[in-house]
Amino acid sequence: MALDSNDRSIAGFTMTGHALVHWFETSIPIFLVVWLAEFDVGVALVGVVVALGYAPFGLGALPGGILADRFGTKRLILSCLAGMSLAFLAIAAAALVESIYAIAVGLVLWGVAASVYHPAGLSLISTGVEERGTVFAWHGIAGNVGIALGPFVAATLLIVLEWQYVAALLALPGLVAVAYGLRAEFDPQAAAETTDEESTKSLSPAELLGSSRALFASAFAIVFVLVTFEGLFYRGTLTYLPEILQGLPAMDGVDLGAGLEGIEPGQYVYVALLVVGMAGQYAGGKLTDRVRAARGLAAIFAILALLALAFVPVSGLGLPVIVAYCAVLGFFLFAIQPFYQEAVAVYTPPDGRGLSYGYTYLGEFGFGAASIAIGGFVLGSSLELFFAMLAGFALVGASLAVALAAGVDWVLWSVGEEATADD
Template sequence: MDGNDRSIAGFTMTGHALVHWFETSIPIFLVIWLAEFDIGVALLGLVVALGYAPFGLGALPAGILADRFGPKRLVVVCLAGMSLSFLVLATATSIAAIAAGLLLWGIAASIYHPAGLALISTGVEERGTVFAWHGIAGNVGIALGPFVAATLLITLEWQLVAAILAVPGLVAVIYGLSAEFDSTAAVEDDIDAGPDEALSLEELFSNSRTLFASAFAIVFVIVTFEGLYYRGMLTYLPEILHGVPAMDALALPDGLEGIEPADYIYVSLLVIGMAGQYAGGKLTDRVEPARGLVGFFFALAILAVAFVPVTAMGLGAIVVLCGVFGFVLFGIQPFYQNAVAVYTPPDTRGLSYGYTYLGEFGLGAASIAIGGYVLGGFSTATFFLVIAGFALAGTLLSAALAAGLGRFVGADQPLEEGVDD
């Protein structure tokens, strides 16, 4: 990578890690807030939903703003907003203040993915490599957020812990303000991919219509099915692993009572996902995105179906399956991120990634309700079959995209370098 690629990589990796650092630390506070404010689980769940809902729903307006003001400025605003939200939590004395802090976090966090990925897509020459390291950084944040929060809460008050968690974000803001790079270095000189004037409503509809009249329409649905699979599996897999009899076979030393082996298997899955992110990112430099998506989606379908028989084979088989699952689940992400960059014009990249993460985190969150209904009224096997269905739908759509590559791409949306003609 050249100096510009490295600078953008460092900047976006920092932002990606911190988004998930904050995101995954929030659930650690739930048990404490239940006792602190003497409220029911249903009410607290509604309060927490105020934070997570904008995380997905705000992606589209964030993408529009990234095209308008430039992705670097938006990422810095995101980092500042998330840090401020945790400082609000640190001073909270009521459940209303908690709700305000979480709402601020969700709005600020929704900015990152459209802005950060737009920056990589227009500023980085070795896009696949940076997508790989970017994904790894996200997994580092996913694993470290809850670990650090839980460890600090052993000896410190939760308000102080919330304030401490904000510190890396504040440091990142200072770093981001001083970072220098060319955000359009990977775009041809005759193409305008820089900040634009504010879009009128008519222009927004026009640009959106152009996007959805091209191959991006298929990519959007593909990403939505990936989001349904991702959110459903990661939401309910910890609970399912807790109920597996094989977990009782893992004896823990004295003094470690209360630690659940299933939780460590789950965290290990997330850590292995870093390797999947790296491998997937490197493969995007060699494999056309639609073809790669076919293979990864089909593997995810097989893995979902395999969970029921494998959980009856013993602890070793479960550990291996979860490791492979983590690798594949996160390995697919660079492919759909690259697909957006390949099938959209540079000057609407923020809008494109805004729609992408509306599908991934917004529409994809529907699998939480679907999965809860299925697990509540049917068997665990039925749940995994439903989840596998999402992956099979993604497989078929990706195959259609690969088969009709030239036909689906609109005349005003030429293929970018890196796609096989």
């Protein structure tokens, strides 16, 4: 079914926002290398500085969801785009004082601004779009485009420009997006039964606690834990896979040709995984219109568990097989995302959708990031144990999805109703 004008307008607006969030996010590690050379500081300090930017990106998702319900999704997304752009301009200006701490301030500002996008953008799609699955798919693809283009553009510009000018240039698309967003017109509640006034009401602390309690007394409790385990698998995989790939014997002696000396071939395989992920996002989004979210989640989690267990045997079969394996992994790693986004929409009420997605991305980006620390420790002990850990995360997610598919959600809803009645 073709998208109507309202769906198309929301799709264009949210795709732009999603691409730019990841455009900024994935360019930061490129600058890290430059900052190590530019400032007389150690890797540990620069790592802490960069972590200061990423931390609020995940932890701010819950406040972002609350703000989306209070002030409206469009207003919040525009603030996000403007804030991220201004933060990168502040990072560029830090070169004037030649201080790594000034860069830290800019990164914190970026993390705070970026944190509100996912709960606001997904809330807007879930309440404003009739063809949710299709728009979730295109929205995910746009995010993958940003993931791939951010580091590519940053690294290319750094060949000819100083880092501060590159940071400033990266901010320009965000400012253009703000101008575009101000002119975009759509109904953010076209697909919801609630009114805009109801969906943007202000929550007192007591009301917030009550709304949160109601959410976690429902099937959303299972969805939240499920998303957290998806985040553990996702972050652990994408953080360490480039390093793991580069250390494989199959990568030794790969000749990339004249002019490409010094470039690690594992990075090309990794980028290819992200590109295939766009197809996975699209396929997953289209399937959410035909397959129940819980069943789709159970199936893809099971596939991811098998893929994790297969890595070590596959890694010894040669470069073509490894590339094919990474393509399949990339497809399913991103195909799962529209399904959990749809699950949040299915198992939560429209007037609390921003709060719901806030909790969702607290689990995905906040708690899910724990696998970076856990994975580094486990990987230092054994490659086999690392992928067994990832398989375990996926199997827990599959079990939770099976519980949803089996109807546990109705039991939880009834428990929530009884708790409300007792109060």
